[in-house]
Amino acid sequence: MKRACAATVATAAAVALAAGMTGPASAKADAKSEQQRMTSAAQKLKPAHRITLITGDRVAVDAKGRVVGLERAAGREKIPAQIRKADGHTFVVPADAARLVSSGKLDQRLFDVTELNKAATRRSQQKGLKVIVGYSGAATATKADVRDAGTLRQTLKSLNADAVQTPQKDTPELWDAVTNGDRTAAGIAHVWLDGTRKASLDKSVPQIGAPKAWAAGFDGKGVKIAVLDTGVDATHPDLKNQVIAAKNFSTATSSTDKFGHGTHVASIAAGTGAKSGGKYKGVAPGAKILNGKVLDDTGSGDDSGIIAGMEWAAEQGAQVVNLSLGGQDTPEVDPLEATVNKLSAEKGILFAIAAGNSGPETVGSPGSADAALTVGAVDDKDLLADFSSTGPRVGDGAIKPDVTAPGVDITAASAKGSVIEQEVGEKPAGYLTISGTSMATPHVAGAAAILKQEHPDWTYAEIKGALTGSAKGGKYTPFQQGSGRIQVDKAIKQTVIADPASVSFGTQQWPHTDDTPATKPLTYRNLGKTDVTLKLTATATNPKGQAAPAGFFKLAATTLKVPAGGTASVGYTVNTKLGGTLDGAYSSYVTATAGAQTVRTGAAVNREVESYDVTVKHIDKAGQPTGEYNTVLFGYAGLGNGRGYQVPTATTGITTMRLPKGTYLLDGWIAKDFTKPDMGGEGLDWVVQPKLAVTKNTSVTIDARTTKPADITVPDAAAKPLSATIDYLYDAPGIGIGVILDSFANLRMAHLGPEVTGLSQTWFGQFSKGAGAEYDAITTAKVKKIQGDKVRHFKASEFATVTNRLGSGSPNKTGGLGVIAFLPEDVGFGALVEQALPATRTLYVSTGEKVEWFLDFTQFKGKDAQGFPVPEAYYTLGNSQKVTPGGKYTRTFNTAVFGPRLLSDYGVFRDGNNIYGTIPLFADGAGNPGSSEFTSVTTTLYRNGQKVGTNDDPLFGGKAFTVPAGDAAYKLTTSVKRSVKVAQASTRIDASWTFRSKKPGVDGAQLPVSSARFNAAVGLDNKVAAGKKATFPVVVEGAARGSNLKSLSVYASYDYGKTWKKLTVKNGKITVVNPAKGAAISFHAKISDKKGNKSTISIYNAYYGK
Template sequence: MTLITGDRVVVGADGGVVRLIRGQGRAGTGFSVRREGEHTYVIPQDALRMVGDGVLDRRLFDVAQLVRDGYDDAHGSTLPLIVGYRRDAAGARITTGDVLAGVARERRPLPAVDGEAFDVPKAEATALWAAIAGRGGARTPGAAPETPIARLWLDGRVRAVLDTSVPQIGAPAMWQAGYTGQGVKVAVLDTGVDETHPDLKGVETAQKNFSGSPDSQDRHGHGTHVASTVAWSGAQSGGSRKGVAPGVRILDGKVLGDDGFGSYSDIVSGMQRAVDQGAEIVNMSIGGLDDPGLDPMEDAVARLSGRALFVVAAGNHGDGARTINSPGSAPAALTVGAVDKQDRIADFSSRGPTAAGESKPDLTAPGVDITAAQSTQSAYPRGDGYLTMSGTSMATPHVAGAAALLLQQHPTWSGAQLKALLTGSAEPDPALGAHAQGTGRADLARAATAFVVSEPGSLAFGTHSWPHADDKPVAKPLTYRNHGAEAVTLRLSTAATDPAGHPAPAGMFTVKDAELTVPAGGSATTTVTADTSKGTVDGAFGGTVLATGGGQSVRTGLAVGREVESYDVTLRHLDVDGANPLTYSTTVTAVDTAGESPVGHGEVPYDPSGTVVHRLPKGEYLLESLVFSEGNRMAVFVQPVLKVGADTTVHLDSRKARPFAVTAPDRAARLVASSAAYEYPPAGVAGYFATDGHTRLLTAALGPAAPTLKAQYNGLWKRPGAAGEDVDHRLAFHRTGSWFTGLDRTVKRSEVAEVKLGFGASVTGAKGVVGATPLDGEGFSAGAQPESERSLPLAAAQYVNTAGVRWAWTASQLNALREERMIYTTGPVAYKPGSRHTLHFNTGVVGPDLAAGEEQGANRYGDYIDARVQLFNDGSGHSERLPSPAGSPS
């Protein structure tokens, strides 16, 4: 997998790192490797600050996810990116030359994010990185790299978010009043729309394919189902099945390919095209998991919502908090959850608040077992022309159609007004809180007769810091606008729930006026106050202001947060001279917290002064920090037990870090690569820090011991041997309970074992890689070990230390793309001091074999025999394997 920096990572089938290959001219670059569950982040040292600053998308370095999404070198020679440009105080774009010139391909403007999408050939990645980051700028203390780039995102993948429902939201009442959505343009950004379906003939007025698929045909079926929910005519069913707004015209934007996936840039391009084509409502039954930062889709919603109402699926990630998808997480979006036919919230419907703390969803609509038109080219089994599906994808077009009907009724209203009308007239489930349902299920029958709306449609009061006894009330104005011909007197009240769905304490939300008279054609304003000093429960609260009177019922969403018990943790970073470091990167990971865990990945914001105050809930954390000094020195601090129960200061002082002073038995051997790593199961995190011979690795353990922490040092020393035979010394040391504070070891010849290694070649001129993984007595290893490419055939003398360590060998022959394609492995071997051994890989006679192993050889399962034959087993009995598709090294 080639990174944006030009460095390459060989990724194993389990998503772990097998090998790091520095890009051209990048000798001396250190790496931070961090495993968090299914994700593996490999971040070079000169990218750490830009990731911490939010300039670089962290997903650009998640090699496990990049491989899963098909961005590895085996599946493509380019990396898709989106850039957002900086502007000065006057609003002019900052230009310091075209940093993409000569390296970017397929450049496509994306005005919706004030940037452009482009592909960079992986062979040119090093040149692009030099232009973006600048070797000097990225290493200057306190100075930001000179670049016009505000954000650089991976052009990531997004997918589709998978007959009584139309009456359920009250659409027939509007039909009877003569409203069908006629004259309204609704853009459906999805997998395409099958305009040949009898119920959709003549509905589509424009189409454009933004996806990587060859044309606009809907071979998936999701887009046709969604579009018909908005606008199908009922022709095939004799009128028994109709869309919410059968009179609208559909703008078909195919932003998802035939596989149901699409890229950020395709979706943002479709959003821009939709508003440019005059769409007043944009349906987006798509999404991806939301992170705390701003992604391109959220940015586009914010920039384009003044021209159209974006109706977006909340997501199908279940009833956990903070599961709202992007771009439904954008505050301006009308975000839709799903209910069933009995108005019960769907188990799969995503809940709020968002990763950024915004109250979502805004409302709900039917999304369970929805029957709508089936594309004639659908991947789903063919039926009678109709298909039943479930998801917030299905709920979203109900609301988009509802908005179209209301826009026909109120043709001059803005998207924000339509949003307020829909959320204000929704029917709530009294058993649910706002983070599950917003203001309730869409109710067109009520919206059709509503002439009083609130401005804004919701009020967010932010999150207030703990402790709360002295919290000051926060007041915000709430305006009611009367579009009717007579004055209306409204009775005002509030209702809210705590994070568990129980009633909020009395006085948390209050409204100034018990009654408010709104003149005909005019407006009246009251004040709503949130007082977080009330009560004892902490977390996210949601509720509504209910205004009733004159036949009107208007709901306005409320949200406020009481921070859980939290404290300031001051982090002071110093280099080896006690000065401001070149750069640093610090993360904290929750191990055990009494309240909410920190949102996001635990990255501590960067401050050029070297001192950061980071707010953390009371609890226990794992802290990891990399601090860089002049002279290619990298200090790694690990504190597995950081207990936060009061304001505290952590000193990350590189002067207290110590080097690895390990001496090989052969004094002529030179250290060419080293790494230090740890694994801490309570936090679900593993860290790995790699350097080559140009960078000095320093370490320091902080805080008390942690019995379950495992740590490893692994070094590789080399010297040329006689007759072309290489001589390698591989020395590894493990410890349990704490991180290293340096290591001082002199290894004697009597303490090592000799392994005479031979590695044959199946073709002339082949190259290969030999690696050895050190394991402790319990099987722990960092997984990745220093390796280097060598010409085959190879003869090498390998010397390995023996005390407390076992060694497992790997030999891989590379193809022309330097990808590992013939891989031989051994199990872990415990060598005795002074012993001598031979080990041969990829030598004759080569042939098939029924290799042993859980999934290898021949196995009988009842009446079936499953025989798995390895075709290229070498003469020493080593089984050859190819990398699995999920872990193709590249």
């Protein structure tokens, strides 16, 4: 049984709403390769992606996956939120969800922004949030509410659960259905993310002894193996007539295998080898295949689809199920693990499941399930594959995997035209060779089918015991190989098994000087008809892989008689007192032999490192114990270094945890009644102890009565709070903790423990100054303690004034300005305020602390069903900028002339044999790069006059053209159109570039292309005075800029390019007659540089007359 343990967490600075923000992480750019520069530039061309949480709140993330905003759902504006980071994952957890996460009722993956932002998850969730809701009992009313909030995708009877997909607009309704304040609604047992799992990618069959099993008459005949994978190509000669049933549980349109993984797996398990004359015959060619397509045509699938596939396999009478798939394991029992355990126990099905392909200590789920026969991979010399996931299991340190099997360079059937076949190719025809625990697993599934044929009355546990017990041991520990590599030729002769197949002694608490020996029975089951006497021997290893001290593991006897049809047990004792000073995971093998028969059993114990009890007490403002808290500890020195612990919730407010000796940062919240719109008058009490030394049993009290208010004020009493964030960075351990609220009025803080060095604080406050202005104030300082009684009063002289002119692409639009403050060691975010366009918005920004300010602008096209504004155009400053006290600055966004921009990070790039462009084709008249919605895009590349290809990439860098390595002449053309509903100006951009190129070095190359900017003086409505003359610069950018320019020709058109009039370019300027009222002018430029590269730019409807 897996036990829950505290999840590892860490916290970074919290952020406020910053819609559309994709600013640079720093104002200073490092040296980059051309590929890095192209990628960096592309990330600035698109607004932030929004991820809708189950609460209805939306998290904005930029192209690098960084959290850059939090947009609260209606009625949730005052609920505080935490942002935490750990192991490369970022969690955004609103306070009303935090208690449910720490109680285990709510899957923390629902708030794992990194997971939710993965391509496979985004693809799976694109039509709405997918969850699995588990019920306790009938829960009739709650179940109806859940189903009303979304679309019922699957009813998962084995879990008493529903798989539901809820459109983003309805997530608040789903949240209301599954919760009651900060508790789950009546009848709700669990709410899980319906996550995604991926496929875990001639000599191998003889290697495990299958031909000897065939010779004995056992090839799996009469046994059904369910292959739950990407589908099976039943037309392949090796699988023809093998597939007896098929069903699609994925989002693909059919059960056909277009990815190629499932066909390969199925043929390893039960392929006939017909196409190869038997050379590539599977392990159990007499078995039949149930084709359950649970992974789509990209190799990914939802948890609910996989569970539904398992239930279908059970209904179809499968005796063996192969799952060559998996995902990251957690300490808790997830829905896939629960289903494996339940169906194994109730239906007698053996589940052979891949361990995973991520190396040490990464056994994945559902292979982590207790009942699973979990499979690692070895090569043809029985050497453990470097990719094969090993244990111990997350949470309880149990032994996983259970066995290994061949999984390196395995040749099996190919699904013609599939993704994998296209990637690796067939050799020989009809077959392909790939590696992974995915390939090892069907060897075990086939072996299980052979045993099931031989012993149709055996249970799944007995088959599992025979395969593990008869395995061939290697030079590895049980955590690496389980019992060893399977030997089906031995297994078919096996009559004695260990029950269970492995033994865990759990954790022996420190100190170990007073440890008493612990004994567990090793039970052997004799499935034969004659008594068997076993000879028993044991070997043991310490955490370093060396021999454990003598007597650490000890058998009570060296022989054991097991009666026919019965069981017998021998005591196996572990004495952790004998480990000396070396703590950690110890493991052992007990080998039982009787004639030619051998049974190998793994055993393990965790000799706890020096650890102590830490008791955390929570007291509310009234002096009463409270369970309304969310507290975590972060280890940054000693044995707990790099580990985090969530303090479980308790109604008594008191929790005791076991922590390794070390130094920790404690971060505790008490937030009562925060689900009420007015915060219930309680607000948030935040208590932090940056240095908690755990060198003995320790007690800590988080007392809300000790907290004091923190605040920022600005020199205008009428200014109203918009957002407030505070974060602390602790330099030495590199830990950050943060909180975001609607205002400082709802926050109180306190410091616990000794003062520290290396602690820095950043406070950011944003205040509304009427409809068209705001204050943005940020302060940072090195401090020795959390300053709960600190108030920072800003003076008028500390601000600069930034006047922002915001254009309107078309009438009746709204927009907003995002604000980011960059500090040398931190960053602050402001809230975006939506307002009617065109407009002027004035920012009063603070100037101290070496701050640099970054701005971006988003034009909206209305609101979605939740009331959130929907972006349609986006522009950003190229870099953050410094301002000075009293300084006055003007910035302009979203005005004509919109056209291509070529700065150092923008252009056409070549990476190896791939050519692609990253150019903001609709940069605004102020030169701000960005993008807008398009109606059509056509981009084409020619090589030596021959078309290479065409795509619909508006030069965002998303689609590359692959070309030969040799030098050649190229022409890249693009034509992009946008609707007048988005912008009446620059409704069409045409461009072409000619240049020569060959394969560059490893850093890639920026190719010589140019563009022209038309710097006309245009109003915020993108119009000019009709009929008047106007003179303005034409600026050449890119390869032909400055002294590299050979020629520039400019043309104007008043009839959308039907006729063009050449203009005189004098001193870099042109003179035109403005178009008539309601009419537009278009521009065309031809550019040549001194190296012979040519560019043309056409901008249609550049601006209008009025």
